[in-house]
Amino acid sequence: xxxxxxxxxxxxxxxxGVEQVELTEPWQAVMDAGATVELLSPKPDAIxxxxxxxxxxxxxxxRAVADARPDEYDGLILPGGVKNPDLLRMDxxxxxxxxxxxxSGRPVAVICHGPWTLVExxxxxGRTLTSYPSVRTDIxxxxxxxxxxxxxxxxxxxxxxxxxxxxxxxxxxxEEIAEGHHEPAQAGAGAQYA
Numbered sequence: 058x059x060x061x062x063x064x065x066x067x068x069x070x071x072x073x074g075v076e077q078v079e080l081t082e083p084w085q086a087v088m089d090a091g092a093t094v095e096l097l098s099p100k101p102d103a104i105x106x107x108x109x110x111x112x113x114x115x116x117x118x119x120r121a122v123a124d125a126r127p128d129e130y131d132g133l134i135l136p137g138g139v140k141n142p143d144l145l146r147m148d149x150x151x152x153x154x155x156x157x158x159x160x161s162g163r164p165v166a167v168i169c170h171g172p173w174t175l176v177e178x179x180x181x182x183g184r185t186l187t188s189y190p191s192v193r194t195d196i197x198x199x200x201x202x203x204x205x206x207x208x209x210x211x212x213x214x215x216x217x218x219x220x221x222x223x224x225x226x227x228x229x230x231x232e233e234i235a236e237g238h239h240e241p242a243q244a245g246a247g248a249q250y251a
Contacts (some may be wrong), residue, residue: 074140137169213239
């Protein structure tokens, strides 16, 4: 089990305001499974994490998202926090990266408020996912189906609601990344990624 992601590269996309535990626990889970991980961000140098409403640690950014290509990675993880996905959805390079990654059929894992970036990228129509309860209306307005579950998997899209769901979230995201490529969720969906 310790090497199920051996040889896989996993991208984390985050910026200031990321919920620290939603970054560090999945990071540790994929590293423990043997993956190589990189922190991508629209912000150079370092990002400021949060523990709820309090400042947490700063994390060094490995690469600007504008300089990364989705086909370089086997999985994408979008941690939450309130400010983090709100800033990401305002950054065109981040939104484009997410849109292309989801369109590729490679696994994506998202937690808490993270689906805001998926909504902005236009990739939730026809998908079923969960999130922090306050994001439900955004998901539904974007054509997705929202469910209240600890972890939900929809054809390689892993989603969870909050930090308390992290154990189940981490197990499922490792499993989905290990499985690899999934067929795009909708036949003819390519137009929504154009």
